[in-house]
Amino acid sequence: MHIDPLPYEDRLEPRPLSQVDLVVVHCTELPDLATAREYGERIVYAESGTGNSGHWYIDRDGRTVRYVRADRIAHHVRGYNERALGIELVNRGRWPQWLDSRHQAMDEAYPAPQVDALVQLLATLQATLPSLRWIAGHEDLDTGTEPATDNPAIRVRRKRDPGPLFPWSRVLASTPLQRMWG
Numbered sequence: 001m002h003i004d005p006l007p008y009e010d011r012l013e014p015r016p017l018s019q020v021d022l023v024v025v026h027c028t029e030l031p032d033l034a035t036a037r038e039y040g041e042r043i044v045y046a047e048s049g050t051g052n053s054g055h056w057y058i059d060r061d062g063r064t065v066r067y068v069r070a071d072r073i074a075h076h077v078r079g080y081n082e083r084a085l086g087i088e089l090v091n092r093g094r095w096p097q098w099l100d101s102r103h104q105a106m107d108e109a110y111p112a113p114q115v116d117a118l119v120q121l122l123a124t125l126q127a128t129l130p131s132l133r134w135i136a137g138h139e140d141l142d143t144g145t146e147p148a149t150d151n152p153a154i155r156v157r158r159k160r161d162p163g164p165l166f167p168w169s170r171v172l173a174s175t176p177l178q179r180m181w182g
Helices: 033-041 112-128 168-173
Strands: 022-027 056-058 064-066 084-089 134-137 145-147 155-157
Touching: 022 112, 033 056, 056 112, 084 112, 112 168, 134 168
Parallel strands: 022 084, 022 134, 056 084
Antiparallel strands: 056 064, 145 155
């Protein structure tokens, strides 16, 4: 695993690791890891000088990078950040037309090396954080909708990741974590 802290990592709120009981699986909905890094470095919360990001990013080839320490609260899922770790899988998702009603398919599969790396990371987290109990997809917890960019009369899901091609059965078979629904 490579460690590459975001520039604002130390400005993220600290937390005791004992309060971390949830892992949230995301897909970046971006074309590659470099673009995901650019998005992660963007400051979107002026008062704290921080942005949106997960804790770990796993590229398609299985390379894993930690952007935020587990003892910091990253901004990756509304309403659950204080208790959750975010794992972002590089996958284009609906990129670049995230909210266009005509482009809601999420048809990029997750390659075996990426899923293997996720399973390995989950095992490591399970061994080092005894309070971990739950796993969820971003789509399980953030079920909000937005007006479609192509037709505001149509509402589309804000978040659909990790999406229909994520191999939940394989991941759940490899971990004692229980799937959590919002």
